Amino acid sequence: MTAETSPRGFAGPPGSEGAAPFIAVEGVQVVYGAGGTESVQALSDINLMVPDGAFVSLVGPSGCGKSTLLKAVGDLLAPTAGRITIGGTPAAELRRQGRIGTVFQAPNLMPWLRIEDNVRLLYKIVAEKAPRPGLTEPDVPALLKLVGLDGFGAKRPAQLSGGMQSRAALARALALDPTVLLMDEPFAALDEITRDRMGIELMRIHAQFRKTVLFVTHSLTEAAFLSDAIVLMTPRPGRIARIIPVPLPRPRVPEMRLTDEFAALVAELNRDLYRMMA
Numbered sequence: 001m002t003a004e005t006s007p008r009g010f011a012g013p014p015g016s017e018g019a020a021p022f023i024a025v026e027g028v029q030v031v032y033g034a035g036g037t038e039s040v041q042a043l044s045d046i047n048l049m050v051p052d053g054a055f056v057s058l059v060g061p062s063g064c065g066k067s068t069l070l071k072a073v074g075d076l077l078a079p080t081a082g083r084i085t086i087g088g089t090p091a092a093e094l095r096r097q098g099r100i101g102t103v104f105q106a107p108n109l110m111p112w113l114r115i116e117d118n119v120r121l122l123y124k125i126v127a128e129k130a131p132r133p134g135l136t137e138p139d140v141p142a143l144l145k146l147v148g149l150d151g152f153g154a155k156r157p158a159q160l161s162g163g164m165q166s167r168a169a170l171a172r173a174l175a176l177d178p179t180v181l182l183m184d185e186p187f188a189a190l191d192e193i194t195r196d197r198m199g200i201e202l203m204r205i206h207a208q209f210r211k212t213v214l215f216v217t218h219s220l221t222e223a224a225f226l227s228d229a230i231v232l233m234t235p236r237p238g239r240i241a242r243i244i245p246v247p248l249p250r251p252r253v254p255e256m257r258l259t260d261e262f263a264a265l266v267a268e269l270n271r272d273l274y275r276m277m278a
């Protein structure tokens with residue numbers, strides 16, 4: 001099996017080519033410290049179209065701008081050039097409404113709050129500062145159940161393992177019913193077995209919620225298992241080198257990782273990455 005490069009800039013599951021873009025990144029460039037003597041061009045001419053409900057991973061050499069692209073999509077930094085819309089709405093407006101869920105490597109839970117209050121926290125902030133029509137109080141027990149933390153709502157973060165804290169961070173991100181979920185190496189700090197399990201759980205949650213997910217990872221195996229399409233980026237300044245649709249059916253089950261098809265896909269990603277860095 002060889003994965004085909006998708007049409008330029010389109011990152012969706014095989015067969016969805018031509019679907020309307022949901023996340024639309026057009027001509028995005030990011031220069032840190034623009035105008036200064038030490039400016040760093042992190043991204044150059046990024047054009048990326050992600051259809052609604054797709055799970056897309058960003059991979060590439062260290063420092064190629066994966067996190068920068070994720071931050072730009074989440075309006076955590078303003079691109080130097082270009083524009084980003086999500087469902088036709090500027091990313092900045094969605095962020096103001098609390099419609100962009102983010103999960104980072106560090107769970108960043110408030111240590112003094114119980115887990116259920118951590119999960120409710122962003123809702124409380126948005127409800128107070130920028131309430132939007134239709135904003136409803138999250139069903140925290142249901143969210144905790146969804147992420148496998150049933151019965152842990154009254155605990156403090158320090159009483160939870162690293163994997164459980166990652167689950168809590170995911171529940172917190174889902175509490176505002178986000179339009180998109182941006183995940184930056186969310187499981188990188190976990191041991192391999194827990195990380196594996198989190199990936200499987202994330203697939204189950206994605207199948208249930210069908211949020212559009214942008215996922216940054218260093219693990220090609222993780223990217224291949226989770227994604228509908230993988231965006232391979234060049235060394236800095238980051239450009240899109242290739243978009244590889246993942247032809248594995250859903251639901252994804254762990255046994256798929258033992259197939260020749262899966263091994264061939266990961267080998268191909270590895271080859272492309274090495275070639276680019278040579």
Ligand SMILES: Nc1ncnc2c1ncn2[C@@H]1O[C@H](COP(=O)(O)OP(=O)(O)OP(=O)(O)O)[C@@H](O)[C@H]1O
Pocket residue numbers: 032033040041042060061062063064065066067068069236
């Ligand atoms: N705030 C900043 N100021 C200046 N340069 C920055 C800043 N943040 C990132 N950079 C630089 O921009 C480039 C892209 O960084 P970024 O963190 O997006 O890469 P990455 O692909 O996510 O890296 P990694 O895989 O190592 O996590 C790097 O060269 C980095 O040093």
